[in-house]
Amino acid sequence: MKANGKGPFTGRNYLVVGASSGIGKATAHGLLEGGATVYAWNRRDDPDLAARGICQARVDVTQSIEAASVDLPGELHGLVYAPGTINLASFKRLSLETFREDLEINFLGAVRTLQILQDHLLAAGASSDASVVFFSTVAVARGMAFHASVAAAKGAIEGFARSMAAEYAQRRVRFNVIAPSLTDTPLAAHLLGSEKKAQAAAERHPLRRTGAPDDIARAVLFLLDPANSWITGQILGVDGGLGTLM
Helix, strand or coil: CCCCCCCCCCCCEEEEEEECCHHHHHHHHHHHHHCCCEEEEEEECCHHHHHHCEEEEEEECCCCCCHHHHCCCCCCCCECCHHHHCCCCCHCCCCCHHHHHHHHHHHHHHHHHHHHHHHHHHHHHHHCCHHHEEEHHHHHHCCCCCCHHHHHHHHHEEEEEEHHHHHHHEEEHHHHHEEEECCCCCCHHHHHCCCHHHHHHHHHCCCCCCECCHHHHHHHHHHHHHHHCCCCCCCCEEEECCCCCC
């Protein structure tokens, strides 16, 4: 569905993978408010997205996803890949299966999605431009105990995005990555599930709070906006200062 009126995304098509909650949902809402035609791939249908008229397809990024692409327009001006995991444990307790799960969802799912959608993005690049946004974590650059599995998977995303940015730059398809810190989403509920946990997490950040989905979504929208089309190959920390400040 396309929102009424004019905005920075009017006349442009965007797909959000993982739009049923958290950062993905906030991004889908922001795109719609900015005039975009928005498509969503989720593991389950979301009544709120349906009520807003967003076209949804049920997609599991760990499985074959090619069939879902037939309902997309020929030109796709932006892709946001939002699925993720938070498997935190000491290295001694991490199984190979956990490493595989994190790689499958955070990295290989993104690769699989891009393989299917690259022609849609290149078509948009040929006529104007296209923008792809992936997600990493502050733990990749900062180094954090108990983050070995997820940091490895997200580190793969950072390297992949920079390689794709170099490969597709002349075809006007941009790739950037947002590296958040802890954000109040359903995925992080087990880390913020009590007032004590939430307060302790907030105090670890220089800005003394954890992130909200809209904090991250605003950064996503900035990178998707065609007005910012001279930005590619970047890792943008949106982390309350945790990645750079003591």
